[in-house]
Amino acid sequence: MERILAEAGLTSARTSPLGGGTYNRVLRVSADQGEFVLKLSPAGQPGLTYERDLLRTEALFCTLGAPIAPVPEVVHTNFSANGDALLTTCLPGRPLHGRTDVDRPLVRRQLGTTAAALHEVTGPGFGYPQLGLHPTWTAAFFAMFDAVLADARRYGVTLPAPGLARHAAAFDEVTRPALVHFDLWDGNILTDSGLTGLVDGERAFWGDPVAEFVSLALFGSIESDSDFLAAYGFEFTDSARVRLAAYQAYLYSIMLTERVPRGSTDPAMERLITDALAAALAVLA
Structure with missing residues (x-):
């Protein structure tokens, strides 16, 4: 750690x-040069298929997002076979999660505008940058879901199959690979009097902007968030609702599977995720 901070030119x-x-x-990190955030990848920690080289993906997200949104700026990286390190600027504000002292409608409108701007960033293909890209979103997302189902089997987690093939036409509608954060729950949204930052872009991918709406309304429905949708400028179609349900099923499948390598034993959270997954799969049935 000291070597990495020295490489970045930080003193004291x-x-x-x-x-x-x-x-x-x-x-x-508090240094003579200011306040920073240092992220270090785990050494040999078990995880899911997509959980590799995540800090490299986060560095890409920050590099692309910082010019147009309140996203941390990359200060220094150290990527090696022994582990990765990412040093970024430290954004002001505190997580929105659990806050009652903020103007939530204002923040949601700001989120809508910001998310729309990020989604204008277009990638070279579809999928996770660290896993190799696909020429179509349908191929990419189906492969992403297959990987999670394989992870579930590996960890002994029973997951229902989502039956995506029958809805292939809905995914075929997505023809531009947009930059999607995919982890914009309230804990990764920083606020003060308004929106001050979007952090933890390590799970970003190139894909359908509708996928962003899952974590933005975690365990709920983005369609009830009129402030966000009006600012974003989005109106749902039947096919978009099908895709949203598939992305909900994908995230909740991840959340159920990762409980094993994370060692999570909270039965109430497991029930919450299981119920949310069942509701999403019902839309796809």
């Missing part, structure tokens, strides 16, 4: 744990 650097990370180690 002091580190302290920064909560919220569930996969990478996250530290706040």
Whole structure:
């Protein structure tokens, strides 16, 4: 860690744990040059198929997003076979999760505008950058879901098949690979008097912007968020609702599967995720 901070040119650097990370180690760095966030990849920690080289994907997301949105700027990277490190600027504000002291309608409108701007960034193909891209979104997303089902079998988690093939035409409608954060729940949205930051872009991919709406309304429905949708400028179609249900099923399948390598034993959370997954699959049935 000291070597990485020295490589970045930081002096008198002091580190302290920064909560919220569930996969990478996250530290706040205070140095003569200012405040920063250092993320370190785990060494040999079991995970899901897509959980490889995540900090490289986050660095890409920050590089592309910072010019147009309140996203951390990349200060320094150190990517090696022994593990990855990403040093970024530290954004102001506190997570929106659990906050009652903010103007939530204002924040949701700002989120809508910001998400729409990020989704204008277009990639070279579809899927996770770290896993290799596909020429179509249908092929990419079906492969992403297949990987999670394989992970579930590996960890002994029973997941129902989503039956995506019958809805292939809905996914074929997506022809532009947009930059999707895919983890914009309230814990990764920073606020002060308004929106101040979007963090933890390590799970980003190139795909359908509708996929963003899952974590933006985690365990709920984005269609009830009129402030966000009006600012974003989105109106749902039947095919978009089908795709949204598939992306919900995908995320909730991830959340159920990752409980095993994470060692999570909260039965209430497991029931919440299981019920949400069942509701999403019912739309696809």
